[in-house]
Structures are given as C-alpha cells and as structure tokens.
Amino acid sequence: MSIIHDELNKLGIVCNTFSVLQDKDGIIAARIASREKSHILKCFKKDEHKRELDNYRLLASLNIPTIRVIASTDSALLLEDIEFSSFYRLGVQEDMSDPDVARQIAVWYKLLHSHGYGYICQHGESMYDEADFFTLENIAFIKEKTETQSAPAWALLEQHYYTINNQLCNARRTLTYNDFYYTNMVVAKDNSSALMFDYNLLGKGYAYTDVRNVSSSLSGEAGKAFLDEYGVFEPMEKALDDVVSVVVTLHQACLRGKVPWWAQSLLDEINTTFIEKIECLKSMI
Template sequence: MLGQLGVPTINVLATSERALLREDVAASEEWRLGVEADLADTDVATSLATWYPSFHEAGRVYLAGHNVELYDEDRVITRESVRGNARATATEDLLVWQMVEDNFEELVALIAGLRRTLTHNDFYWTNLVVSRDRTAAMMVDYDLL
C-alpha cells in the first residue's frame, strides 16, 4: 500500500496472500538499520521529518477512498483504560483525570470525528531505517504486519 501511494518504504520483492518478502536492509547498498545515535543526528531527524508528513497525507488519501478495517487505537479508549493510565502513572489525584471523566463521551466523540490516517505507533530507533548518506529516513515496523 505504501509503495502504491508513493511513500518511501523498504522494497517489497515478492508477496503472497500471507507473506511479504522485503529487501534485507542490513545488506542494502542504499539503506542501513537505524542506530541509537541517529536520535541525536539532526540530518537523520530532518530526513525523518520529511518522510512522516508524506506518510500521514498518503494515509488520509488512502483511507478516505477505501473502506478498510485497520487497527485503530481509539477502540481501546474506555473509562477503565483511562483510570488505568492514571493509576499506572501515579497521577490519579491530578485534576485532568476528573476533567476527562466528566467529559468522557464528548472527548471520545471528538476523537472519533478526527480524519483517519496511517500512523507509526512504535517510534523507536530500532524501527528506524536510514539512507547511507543520511538524506532519507523512514520508520518500519513488523509488529502488526
């Protein structure tokens, strides 16, 4: 899908109904796997900041024109999950949680009304792919593939 939308991604060599064969980034002449030091490299950050908006815009266009069922994290927003986040962060006493509780239905409706797009929800250097000259970068993740 990303390739068809013109979003830079790792080359797909072959596909089947249940498999995807992609370029081996570790053996690529053009790309390399990200390293932790890339997080402090302004060239890599600039390259990634160029990729991300094209990814989002292509996602908006695709989802507006296709009726597909993709993973959507807004489905896990429940009163209990919000309370769990407050407990997990030991911030239950903050006023914001009461405000969320008091306005929960309205907040969920606002979230549901947002335009949908593709997102990368595991923004970590282990999912980073960088061109060898550092002029391009992208996020790649196989978690939900």
C-alpha cells in the same frame, strides 16, 4: 525451524543456510542465504500480524518508500537485507540526535500523512486506531491498576469524557505509523533519505500522534529539525493528544504484569500536569 522451511518451499527458494534473528510474539525473522544473496524472511504465525503483508502493498500503492519486498506468501514476506545494501544502512542510536536524519524522517512522515488522508477517507473504516482505546472502561482499569482512583484529574476527565470523545471521533484521520524508534529505521548512507519499516502497528489516526511520537523521542536539536521540516500541525490535535495519549499509553502499560519504566512519567503526570491538559482541551472544544 519448520515454518521457515515451509515458507521457503512456498517461495520456491533453495536455501543454503539461515539464521533466526527474532522469534517473538508469533513473528519470526530470519536471514536467508541463497545463491550468494542474503534476504530477510519474516513469518507471521498469528492472523492479526498478517496485516503487515497488506500494509506493505498499501504503502507501495501510495508510492510511500519502504524497504524492497522481494516476494511474499499468504503468511510471510521476503525482504531485502539492509545489512548487505549498497545504499541503505540500519538505524543506530546516534541517529536519534542527528538533525540531518531527523529531517529525512520528517519527509517520510509528511508523505505518509499527506497520501494517507484520501486513502483513510475511502478505505480506512476497519483499520487499527489507537484512539479506540480511549474508553471509560480503560480509564477505570488504569485507575485500579495504578491505584490512582483519588486523583482529581480522573474525575475531571470522566466528567467531560463524552465531549472529548466526540471531538476525538471527529478528528481527521490519516495513515499513522505508531511505532517510531531507531531500530525500525533505515537511513541512506549519505543521509539523503530515510524511512521506517516494520508496519505491524500501521493504522489510522490523527497526524499529531506520529509528530509527538517522533519529536519526543529525538534529542533537542534533532527534535527541532524534525518539527521544522515537518511543518505545521493542528493545535486541536495536539490538545487532544495531550489527553488521549496518556490514557492510551497507560492502558498499554497496565496490560503488562508490572507497569514498565517508560510509563512512570505518565503516572507522575496524573497528579501534576494532567489536569491542566484536560482544562486546556476543554477550553478549545
């Protein structure tokens, strides 16, 4: 693949062999074998994906653990290959139900959020923010795509949209990861630490978006362990997220040709508990 050869030439690497691990949406990842060592080369064809280059540098500057960056170009990262690490391993499905791993992931998220507040305050104006998708236009799009125009919850949300959106705009922002799943996770082989990688969706937001994203993905005991280790969160952020995340997630789902299975529970919510969540948020503002 020419792009891989081009990036290796920029890095001055003589490659014995490589194997493509991923080629999707303009991002190519390949395992590079060179001089009896193995690394991962991640190439970005689209400019919007190149933000991950800056995100690795940002996290390093804030002393937030990442997998090791060996080198980089203007459109590629050369990363350590976790498959050959003596200390780390890649996350597995079983980690989603392991309380010890959940606690270590909470440590990483706490660090991300605590260090992120100051950075976002000074430098975060132009960063990706999922809350930007909470618009009346996107609500109208969801209603039409899902044929739920008559749901009373939508009428209530539209009636109080500007009040809710004002509260959303004023919510304190920090760095948020936004893409939790075990396939993006690295765990120490002795379970002494864990971290997330793949920072294409790293951006700014209120911290509870990450808390919800992680805790809802983990099994019961692991989810409790994560929340116990993470500690307190703002009740207003949870109330906001209970409403805003439904719109943001459904909008992402509706951009696809067919609404995916993972959005079905939110569709069911539109005619059941969503109106209660809007009422709860209204009472807190």
